[in-house]
Amino acid sequence: MVVSILTNYLCGYIIGITHSNKRRIPLLVAIIINLAMLFYYKYLNFFTANVSDLLHLSLKSKEIIMPIGISFFTFQGLSYVFDVYMGNGKYKKNPLDIALYIALFPQLIAGPIVRYETIANSIESRDENMDRFTYGVLRFIVGFSKKLLLANKFGLMADEIFALNKHYSISPSIAWFGAFAYSLQIYFDFSAYSDMAIGLGEMFGFKFLENFNYPYISKSITEFWRRWHISLGTWFRDYIYIPLGGNKVNKTHHIFNMFVVWFLTGFWHGASWNFILWGLYFFVFLVLEKYIFANHVKNIPALFKHVYALIFIMIGWVIFRTEDLFLLKKYILAMLCLNSPDALEGIFYYLREYYLEIFWGILFSTGLFKNFELGSKKAGFLLIYGMLFILSVMVLITGSFNPFIYFRF
Structure with a gap:
């Protein structure tokens, strides 16, 4: 450093x-x-x-x-x-x-990536006041609670199912539930760290830009990547994609520019072939949406577009999580119902055991409580923030070490 x-x-x-x-x-x-x-x-x-x-x-x-x-x-x-x-x-x-x-320690370990131009003035002169400090504390509590109460719970589910895939042929329903659990784990885990970083930044007078905008409400892969890890996407857009010519070039050149960005996006996440495959997986969908699907999906109901996006996003997270390509192939085949005779085997156990976490996980990934998640200072919310903080500390004390996923990057 x-x-x-x-x-x-x-x-x-x-x-x-x-x-x-x-x-x-x-x-x-x-x-x-x-x-x-x-x-x-x-x-x-x-x-x-x-x-x-x-x-x-x-x-x-x-x-x-x-x-x-x-x-x-x-x-x-x-x-x-x-x-x-x-x-x-x-x-x-x-x-x-x-x-x-x-x-800068609040976001040093796992983002968001802070662009110099966004905080250049704050480095020399910051507006530190009680309102910003209070907002920062509340925003920190939101992220702290997301990590301890939601992300870690979904992590336990995902870890168990992906471990089963190593030794057994899992049913399609279990495979999809594992993908669902990991999708919510990585969202709440990473957005939790971003919330905590943004909150800490506010306490010290720094304004960090938002890193997530409820990506799972997207109706396309293109929209998903406008809402997910915004700081990384804009970094590649402004420093790689646009200097290469962006979309102000012919079709072949534009596809090449997209290929470079998404190859690098995947490789940035880790030195493993699954990350490269993950980046190129989304590159293919973005090219298809830009040049093939664009004129054919305008009249499709929003619900179907939303389901389409979620299905392929979850498959993408399976690629992201599974570094062993043999196990990745095995897991994808299970999702496609090609290696298990019992489609619903075992799923009811997880639904019965974790129904509360599933309910709250889905609810808080939709933006229905956006004001609350952004650290609203309304009097009615303050008691809830305090209760969540105390509950999260109790879980932290009694639980085991469970680091943020993006610490490894």
Whole structure:
């Protein structure tokens, strides 16, 4: 992180004081050093293993401990350099300002990815007041409760079902329920961290942009990706997709641009083939929706479009979660009813055991309680926030360690 801070500070400073084509040199240096560190810690062993298998070599993997949150703070450092280069923000003369930006603890470990241009002014001068602090506390409690009371519960369901898939042929209903449970787990887990980060930021006078907008109410894959992990999507859009030409090019070039973005989106999440497959899976659907489905779905009822989106989103999460490609194939076949004679075997146990969590999980993923989830300061809600906080602390004390999913990225 120290190397990242110094690299981005120096390169941003040189870009800021240089007024010629030579500005590209420090930009290139920043890109190379940032991506080299990310490659070493996150991807070196992946490439070593695959090159060794491909060329039948006996290359040994290195014992590398990946710094927590490296994907997030690397992208934040690059955001600073890119914004200074493109004129979207002024360079900082004080290296401690860049250290604060890159090492900003509320969202350091698992996002949202904070763009430099959005908090450049707040680094030097912040509006800290009791109203913002109160809102931040309430927003933190919302995320804290999501993680302890919902995400971890759905995590137990998902873990159990995906573990069953390793040793047995699971029924289609169980397979779909596992995908459903993991879909809600990753949503509540990741959005919980974002809520907590946004709340902590408000306590200290920083305004972080929203990272989720109820993605499971989407009626298409395109809409889903406008609502899910917004900070990552806009980062790739503004720093990769648009510089490549965006959609202001011919069809072939546009599809190529989408391919690059979604390959990188998948690979950003982890050094494993399932993440690449996951990114390309959504690339295919986005291309189909843009060039094939667009003129044929206008008159389809919204309910059917919503069901279509949810089905393929859940299949996508199965790909995301299952790194072993053999087990992934086995799980997908179970979902398609191709490896089990009993379609409903075992599902009633989960419905009976977890009906309350399922009810609240579905309810809080729809936006029906949006004002509450955004930390409303209405008097009627304050008692509920307090009760949720106490209940969450009790669960935290009595439960086992259950880290956020995105800590690994």
